[in-house]
Amino acid sequence: xxxxxxxxxxxxxxxxxxxxxxxxxxxxxxxxxxxxxxxxxxxxxxxxxxxxxxxxxxxxxxxxxxxxxxxxxxxxxxxxxxxxxxxxxxxxxxxxxxxxxxxxxxxxxxxxxxxxxxxxxxxxxxxxxxxxxxxxxxxxxxxxxxxxxxxxxxxxxxxxxxxxxxxxxxxxxxxxxxxxxxxxxxxxxxxxxxxxxxxxxxxxxxxxxxxxxxxxxxxxxxxxxxxxxxxxxxxxxxxxxxxxxxxxxxxxxxxxx
Amino acid sequence: xxxxxxxxxxxxxxxxxxxxxxxxxxxxxxxxxxxxxxxxxxxxxxxxxxxxxxxxxxxxxxxxxxxxxxxxxxxxxxxxxxxxxxxxxxxxxxxxxxxxxxxxxxxxxxxxxxxxxxxxxxxxxxxxxxxxxxxxxxxxxxxxxxxxxxxxxxxxxxxxxxxxxxxxxxxxxxxxxxxxxxxxxxxxxxxxxxxxxxxxxxxxxxxxxxxxxxxxxxxxxxxxxxxxxxxxxxxxxxxxxxxxxxxxxxxxxxxxxxxxxxxxxxxxxxxxxxxxxxxxxxxxxxxxxxxxxxxxxxxxxxxxxxxxxxxxxxxxxxxxxxxxxxxxxxxxxxxxxxxxxxxxxxxxxxxx
Numbered sequence: 293x294x295x296x297x298x299x300x301x302x303x304x305x306x307x308x309x310x311x312x313x314x315x316x317x318x319x320x321x322x323x324x325x326x327x328x329x330x331x332x333x334x335x336x337x338x339x340x341x342x343x344x345x346x347x348x349x350x351x352x353x354x355x356x357x358x359x360x361x362x363x364x365x366x367x368x369x370x371x372x373x374x375x376x377x378x379x380x381x382x383x384x385x386x387x388x389x390x391x392x393x394x395x396x397x398x399x400x401x402x403x404x405x406x407x408x409x410x411x412x413x414x415x416x417x418x419x420x421x422x423x424x425x426x427x428x429x430x431x432x433x434x435x436x437x438x439x440x441x442x443x444x445x446x447x448x449x450x451x452x453x454x455x456x457x458x459x460x461x462x463x464x465x466x467x468x469x470x471x472x473x474x475x476x477x478x479x480x481x482x483x484x485x486x487x488x489x490x491x492x493x494x495x496x497x498x499x500x501x502x503x504x505x506x507x508x509x510x511x512x513x514x515x516x517x518x519x520x521x522x523x524x525x526x527x528x529x530x531x532x533x534x535x536x537x538x539x540x541x542x543x544x545x546x547x548x549x
Numbered sequence: 550x551x552x553x554x555x556x557x558x559x560x561x562x563x564x565x566x567x568x569x570x571x572x573x574x575x576x577x578x579x580x581x582x583x584x585x586x587x588x589x590x591x592x593x594x595x596x597x598x599x600x601x602x603x604x605x606x607x608x609x610x611x612x613x614x615x616x617x618x619x620x621x622x623x624x625x626x627x628x629x630x631x632x633x634x635x636x637x638x639x640x641x642x643x644x645x646x647x648x649x650x651x652x653x654x655x656x657x658x659x660x661x662x663x664x665x666x667x668x669x670x671x672x673x674x675x676x677x678x679x680x681x682x683x684x685x686x687x688x689x690x691x692x693x694x695x696x697x698x699x700x701x702x703x704x705x706x707x708x709x710x711x712x713x714x715x716x717x718x719x720x721x722x723x724x725x726x727x728x729x730x731x732x733x734x735x736x737x738x739x740x741x742x743x744x745x746x747x748x749x750x751x752x753x754x755x756x757x758x759x760x761x762x763x764x765x766x767x768x769x770x771x772x773x774x775x776x777x778x779x780x781x782x783x784x785x786x787x788x789x790x791x792x793x794x795x796x797x798x799x800x801x802x803x804x805x806x807x808x809x810x811x812x813x814x815x816x817x818x819x820x821x822x823x824x825x826x827x828x829x830x831x832x833x834x835x836x837x838x839x840x841x842x843x844x845x846x847x848x849x850x851x852x853x854x855x856x857x858x859x860x861x862x863x864x865x866x867x868x869x870x871x872x873x874x875x876x877x878x879x880x881x882x883x884x885x886x887x888x889x890x891x892x893x894x895x896x897x898x899x900x901x
Contacts, residue, residue, distance in 0.1 A: 340791070345791050345794055368795060369797075381787035383837075383841075388784075393796070395797055401778055
């Protein structure tokens, strides 16, 4: 498989503070890579830069094309981002919100085509959201909303999906539901997934590879069993944990003191 | 998709309702006034203005003159000004993602007002006082409006790099006060024009013939075309700049374009009609509550219902006060605020 995302020497400044300090990262087509790290490590900032939403130094290539060279519409068809806490426009219905994902396909001054509506219908069906289509987004529960956010990103038709903390607002049942859904879609649609997550055990269960970020730098990378070690986590999270071998990857259990 | 799930947009029924509202306001505005005329006859006379139509209206020669020469320009001006103010208000609310944004809160109207005041004051000093506003007035108003919106923008940014909607509105209030003070100063220095400026300030649609209509028509056309062309962008902008960028748009570019266009429309409206408040905030909100939150319906419906609203408000201004006209700005404020509260309370959930 060729690389879908190649990041070299990524540096991002926010308000002159260096948040991401020389990150190298590669995600193969169809792979799921999860970025972990303590609060303030620069996970979200790195993800936003890779999505082309922040100015950066270094290089980010999507399917071999530098992200800052892609016209915005083309970029939107290549890579789709689900933000950490997406804005919920007041009174907007689910169907209209999901249709926003078709924006890069609509000509300026034009309107949605039949193909756009078909794409929306298809994604709503796939994510079991049809019965919510006419509801207002601001009346849905957290788990339902997260599926709608995902639906909007999927209708963009992009093969690379960036998920910034897709489960942080959900209970464990809904966390698993959303991640299983992403994993299924990844298989069905051949998606490449680059995510950030806080729950280390869950992150390890779904990722093919993990990247541990600390103070804006990559400090460990590889399969979950190599990254989620007691030593790595003690050093960068300043926490004592016990790592137990599980069926789908290491189980990380924090212990007191 | 099931019929109930058509994507948001302008429903034909609302378009028809808007056109009916405009026609009703037009006929009512032409039929009533110091001399009441039969609405059916007025409607017939209106159709006679179309080429190739010759209906018998039953109106006398003098009554026809009242309708077509005295009242028609004024009603058309009301439709144009109301449509512009409502459209500009809706555009500002979308651009700043702020339900309180309107030409008045952003200082745009005050800037345009200062521009006009300066022109009126100095023109009179030059000694050529005529009934009609000079053609330079919309330019002065536009310059004032753009300076005001730029000041608001810069002041809103002074607190930090993020221009949050709240700081922007606060900056708008400060800029408005400052420009109003400057305006008062100019008025004080030119007491001879006080009365003229004052009657203009309170809002007026008094027009002698088609002069004012022709004056703002080009500005209205440009503003309408630009703002309406951005209606889908405004819908996407409701998810914020970063997500809109991720969806392939240039939010900043759309934003500047809309601000300039809305300021141009406001300036043109203010330059002929004075400071008429409330239209830019009531009409778009009412449309949002009644016809759904999509700007694809809010913007065109604001033009239609805004025009109808102001034409009817002007009818009231002409007739309710007996011999003396009530300034139209007083009418819109007097009826606008309670009406807005009623709408807000009865349709709390904006069912699209």
